[in-house]
Amino acid sequence: MEAEPVLVPLNSQKDITHDWLQQVMRNGLDPSLKLVSWTAKPLEKGAGYASDMSIVRASYCTQANADVVNSSLCVKLLPENEGAANFVRNGNLGMREVEFYKYAASEEFKTFCQKSGSPNLIPCVYWAGIDNDRFTVVLEDLTLKDFKSLVPPEGISLKQAKATLSAVATVHAAGFTAISKHGTHQLDIPWDAHFLQKEVEMGLKRLVKMYADTPMAGTLKTYFSQIQNLVYVDLTYPFMKTLIHGDLWTGNVLFSNDGSDVRIIDWQFAHFGNPVCDIQILLFLSCNSSVYEDNLTEVLECYWSSFEQALLKNEVTLEPSFTFEDLLETVDHLWLFGFMFFAAAVPDLLDYNKMSVARAQSVISFLNKRGVFTNSVPLANEGDDDTASVVFTLNFEGFLREVDEKEAAQRQQHARFMLREGQ
Known part of the structure; x- marks a missing residue:
């Protein structure tokens, strides 16, 4: 059986690979997910000052559903611009965001929001990780739901x-x-x-x-x-x-x-x-x-x-x-x-x-x-x-x-x- 790739934070959008993205989507959606195709497009500079952002369009299927499903994800990374990257480092902003999204994905937080009558305050989190000062956060792209x-x-x-x-x-x-x-x-x-x-x-x-x-x-x-x-x-x-x-x-x-x-x-x-x-x-x-x-x-x-x-x-x-x-x-x-x-x-x-x-x-x-x-x-x-x-x-x-x-x-x-x- 082929070993699953270890998820690590990326340096840039160019580091997104088929295997990495498939494992991220399996982590957030279904362990049986098979990635069919994908494209990534970076957002214009300035769209996310404290991060570089890309929109990934992906098609996949699962064991339970052989039909191809289209989805959209938002990938956030440490800014390549050195000034913006230093701003993020000085405020420890990457660590804060990664830890928040881990908390948002926890059963404790989701249960609290569900009981409050507001189960969807935060976009679905596929994966969040940090290594030294590199960080990567992958979220549901809500523009497909008209947000x-x-x-x-x-x-x-x-x-x-x-x-x-x-x-x-x-x-x-x-x-x-x-x-x-x-x-x-x-x-x-x-x-x-x-x-x-x-x-x-x-x-x-x-x-x-x-x-x-x-x-x-x-x-x-x-x-x-x-x-x-x-x-x-x-x-x-x-x-x-x-x-x-x-x-x-x-x-x-x-x-x-x-x-x-x-x-x-x-x-x-x-x-x-x-x-x-x-x-x-x-x-x-x-x-x-x-x-x-x-x-x-x-x-x-x-x-x-x-x-x-x-x-x-x-x-x-x-x-x-x-x-x-x-x-x-x-x-x-x-x-x-x-x-x-x-x-x-x-x-x-x-x-x-x-x-x-x-x-x-x-x-x-x-x-x-x-x-x-x-x-x-x-x-x-x-x-x-x-x-x-x-x-x-x-x-x-x-x-x-x-x-x-x-x-x-x-x-x-x-x-x-x-x-x-x-x-």
Whole structure:
């Protein structure tokens, strides 16, 4: 009997072979699968900044079904571009995505989502592996099922925003349950946001240029010397520790034709952190300004209801329970995180026509109206000009708190849960 090839991560699309692909498909579909034919086409550069992607069209048959079946797969690899590859290495992004998809393929995660009523939040995973810094992820290509990415420059609608947050709330609930139950988790990979500093700096420069010759330009300039603090601002107000996407904009979401059903992809920023980060990233990077200006409470209520329902349907209760008011308070205290991540992303969003200038300005206007720039005041040292050597004080309406990782752990422990077995 011929030995099956050992699956290893690939260096590039050119390394895809008939035997390798057949074994990947057997791993994800049927051990008896026989690959009949296949073609691979790389997506244009820039389509996946943190990975090189190819679409593989394949035809196969199985022992149970001799008829030839056509399928489509998405293959993700470490970028060949050295700058993008270093970005992936510095953030350990390949490891994060591989470990997430292994978790998504686990019976624990699939059972949790099934009981929650959302069994298909993540595309089918055929195989995921990493070797040193090479990684390969093979997923179901959902475009054949009429799912598509929606990144309109003016932003997505309220309906699409609620569908996305409802989906990620279930993942958050699964992650919270897993880490509370097991204490440790394969995805609890140390997260250090220092690798975002260069992107934040570039984004601030772009925003300062956008607001040239206005008072806002001067306000934005005061943040340059405090970028190293900005990238860690989410630690200043712990809420709960759970599995988050970390880059939840609609370039990483696929929508059904009617916009009511979503699949979340590209989990390279996945880590255990504050779920409010995912909420704010989606609001500022992808939503029409009316979503957060006029419908913020409705959006957050939708998210919280989905989170609670996912726990309830899995017979998990929180004691004492986190409340919706806790969520509102945390969102309000962490707007500066949303600003930081928005700044990191805004150059690419503008350059690739994923965001209009008007929508970018709406984000700044919203944050300014909320007092974010006045309540997180950079204090200039005596004798310095107003753009250099500033001391950054996180002063959220008079609330000043030291960053203390122990506090987050203690808060998580305080919210211990009960699994109501057999009830």
